Amino acid sequence: MFNIQTHMDFEGQNRAEKISRAIITFFGFAGLIWGAIIQQFSQTIYILAAGFVLALLITIPPYPLYRRKPLNWQKSKNQNSEGGESSKKNKQK
Amino acid sequence: MHNYFDRINNVTSFFVTITFLIILTLMSSTIVFPKDLDEEPILYSNTNMTKKIATFTVVYFDLEADFEALFNWNVKQLFIYVFAEFQKSNGVHVNMMIWDRILRRGSTDNWVNLKNVPAKYYLNDLKYLCSSNLTLSVHWISIPTAGVFYPYNHKESRITFPLPNDKTCSA
Numbered sequence: 541m542f543n544i545q546t547h548m549d550f551e552g553q554n555r556a557e558k559i560s561r562a563i564i565t566f567f568g569f570a571g572l573i574w575g576a577i578i579q580q581f582s583q584t585i586y587i588l589a590a591g592f593v594l595a596l597l598i599t600i601p602p603y604p605l606y607r608r609k610p611l612n613w614q615k616s617k618n619q620n621s622e623g624g625e626s627s628k629k630n631k632q633k
Numbered sequence: 634m635h636n637y638f639d640r641i642n643n644v645t646s647f648f649v650t651i652t653f654l655i656i657l658t659l660m661s662s663t664i665v666f667p668k669d670l671d672e673e674p675i676l677y678s679n680t681n682m683t684k685k686i687a688t689f690t691v692v693y694f695d696l697e698a699d700f701e702a703l704f705n706w707n708v709k710q711l712f713i714y715v716f717a718e719f720q721k722s723n724g725v726h727v728n729m730m731i732w733d734r735i736l737r738r739g740s741t742d743n744w745v746n747l748k749n750v751p752a753k754y755y756l757n758d759l760k761y762l763c764s765s766n767l768t769l770s771v772h773w774i775s776i777p778t779a780g781v782f783y784p785y786n787h788k789e790s791r792i793t794f795p796l797p798n799d800k801t802c803s804a
Contacts, residue, residue, distance in 0.1 A: 546636050553634035560644045568651040572658060579706040581659055581778050588655065592648045600640050 552606025560599040567591020660780035674698030689755040711736040718768040
């Protein structure tokens with residue numbers, strides 16, 4: 541009924557993984573430094589959690605950003621009896 | 634990474650890994666940068682301040698120290714306590730806690746200033762307490778957000794005085 545696409549192409553998957561790791565690492569590092577400056581560990585955890593939510597929002601939905609290089613599938617051949625015969629002929633040749 | 638579930642799984646597992654590394658950093662920061670009091674705590678008591686009530690010996694003491702300096706991002710609360718050390722007349726060495734207090738982070742009364750305060754716990758072994766020296770000392774343990782209970786014993790203050798003798802001793 542609804543034709544909602546959930547997949548990313550291979551390039552997009554690679555990019556999504558890299559982006560999510562970069563975001564979480566950056567927020568974790570920033571939180572660690574900020575928490576050390578004001579000596580409040582809870583702030584570190586809040587900043588890290590904010591990074592986690594941001595990473596989820598940015599890399600989970602399949603935005604067009606992650607679907608720029610779709611695989612070029614070969615066009616499907618006719619699956620009727622004639623097509624089957626023709627493919628057999630092709631193999632024999 | 635192909636569908637939603639795989640992506641959520643991947644991001645969450647990486648988040649948990651980073652959380653673990655951050656907590657590990659917090660734990661090691663306590664060991665690498667240990668904190669100490671700025672000044673030695675002032676502990677005072679003497680023979681006259683120590684009272685014998687029936688079969689108990691109650692030690693009264695003064696204590697002044699600013700424990701605010703010990704609180705950092707890995708200290709949830711401090712447990713401070715006063716030890717009494719003495720040698721019983723039958724030769725047994727006793728190390729006993731006579732007073733304690735819990736200091737919480739963010740509390741306004743982390744500057745401890747006590748004058749002539751009775752100990753919470755009494756020395757009640759009257760028979761062996763006569764003519765022995767009493768040594769009082771202040772100690773503290775930090776209860777961390779993450780990591781091990783870290784006992785501090787750097788700047789400790791000690792005071793030694795003889796316990797009072799009265800007629801119960803000669804009897």
